[in-house]
Amino acid sequence: MPTNTPVNSSANANSLMQQAAQSIISGSTGNPSMDIGALVKSLVNAKTAGHAASLTASQTSSSTRISAFGALSSALGALQAGLTSLTNGGLQSTFTAVASGKGLTATSGAGAVAGTYTVGVTQIATAQxxxxxxxxxxxxxxxxxxxxxxxxxxxxxxxxxxxxxxxxxxxxxxxxxxxxxxxxxxxxxxxxxxxxxxxxxxxxxxxxxxxxxxxxxxxxxxxxxxxxxxxxxxxxxxxxxxxxxxxxxxxxxxxDAKFTINGIASTSANNAVSGVLTGITLNLSAAAVSATDTQTLTVSTDTKSQAATITNFVNLYNTAVKTMGALTSYTEGANTQGALIGDSTLNTIRNSLASIVARGVDGAATENGHGRMNLMAIGIKLEKDGTLNVDSAKLGDALSANPTAAARLFDPTNGIGTRLNDQITHFTKKDGMIDVRTNALNADLKRVTQQQSDLSNYAAQLTKQYQAQFTALNTLMARMNSNTQYLTRLFGGANSSGTLANK
Incomplete structure (x- = not known):
């Protein structure tokens, strides 16, 4: 990260030394009062300014890197939170349940299976x-x-x-x-x-x-x-x-509520009926009651919700990639650059995540060996800058026509979501790569703070030493100046014949 601080500090130190020298010259050529405070300050600054500037630059660099790793950790944490439904089987269990008649609604959950069911309601549950x-x-x-x-x-x-x-x-x-x-x-x-x-x-x-x-x-x-x-x-x-x-x-x-599903009779103490049809909760109301009529309940894959979940994952992944890009950016001639340019930890994280996304997952066995499936199968393209680009139309079509593709890509056991989640945990956990680097930078900050304290103590001691030396020098110079004036009056000067000359 380029900076002009050391150059400026050196120039300032030279200027201060010149001021100190001029003060000494002035005092020795008849200046009756030497500014000891300014002289001492100039000399102490000349001695310590370079080291102080170096410590300040080191402190700024470490603090900036700590903040950068914090931003990286936050982006990875947001991505990991968005992976939940891609790692727990939730994506594969996303269904809609729609009834053809009135008074019956349904919600789907884990374990639901696509299918069509005939439901008849003859009585709803009521309270006395x-x-x-x-x-x-x-x-x-x-x-x-x-x-x-x-x-x-x-x-x-x-x-x-x-x-x-x-x-x-x-x-x-x-x-x-x-x-x-x-x-x-x-x-x-x-x-x-x-x-x-x-x-x-x-x-x-x-x-x-x-x-x-x-x-x-x-x-x-x-x-x-x-x-x-x-x-x-x-x-x-x-x-x-x-x-x-x-x-x-x-x-x-x-x-109790009384109803049939595909002709099989059942009862329920309440109108939110669960456990009768696996993964489906039926919600009954009086409008559904009929002694003879039935209605059709259709359970199907909710491709819109699946697409929204996958798109959200892509957006969070892209945010993480862009965050890493900003932290390693370089602009020629700029005063400031990315805080983690060339950082091995960030490069390891970026390459690991990119490898998982680009590699995809193993597919079914083929004549040539073991097949492989990547995100292109569901309309997601990996761009040159490392981000992902979703073709919404292709994604929707793939989820409808080939639901097994998404199921394989995001399989809870070894799918993309699971492997990303495991890798992010490895990076962000306590004593993980980011934690180790952050702890090392905090240790550097602690050392710099101690060195700044030591330098401050040294400057105080040097100030005390110089103060005593130049006070004595000023006293001596004042005495010499007084003697010079006396001898001038006694022996005569450029415009006087002197006291002795008149005798």
């Missing part, structure tokens, strides 16, 4: 809701204990003198810390106030029951007991008419 009989006025209902159950989970609510109204009981239910998912509210109708209980969980197993115990001063509290019976076949829940029908009404039943 119960309404109590009406109570006139906001009266006290008595005290006791309510044990509420949601499926197999239960909790207790103590009803005392401060919360024994419908609104107080609803608030106590909602605030119970171990409530598994029962909400309570009060609805005021023409026949009075009703306590309404609802479940946050769908499915026939999540039916609500209320047991009332330890009742005292009963004024309607005992009528809040209700027993719900779940349908073990996934059908609608019911309330026990023997002790509940008179006081409670089921406004919505707890039931």
């Amino acid at each position: 809701a119960l309404s109590s009989a009406g109570f006139t006025g906001n009266k006290a209902l008595g005290t006791g204990t309510l044990t509420l159950s949601l499926g197999s989970q239960s909790f207790k609510v103590e009803v005392g003198g401060t919360n024994n109204t419908l609104s107080g009981i609803a608030a106590a239910i909602n605030s119970a810390s171990n409530n598994p998912g029962i909400s309570a509210t009060v609805i005021n109708g023409t026949d009075g106030a009703h306590l309404v209980l609802g479940s946050s969980k769908t499915g026939s197993a999540n039916a609500i029951s209320v047991a009332v115990g330890n009742v005292a001063n009963d004024n309607g509290l005992s009528s809040l007991g209700v027993t719900s019976t779940a349908d073990t076949t996934g059908g609608a829940s019911k309330i026990d008419s023997a002790n509940s029908a008179a006081a409670w009404r089921q406004s919505a039943a707890a039931q």
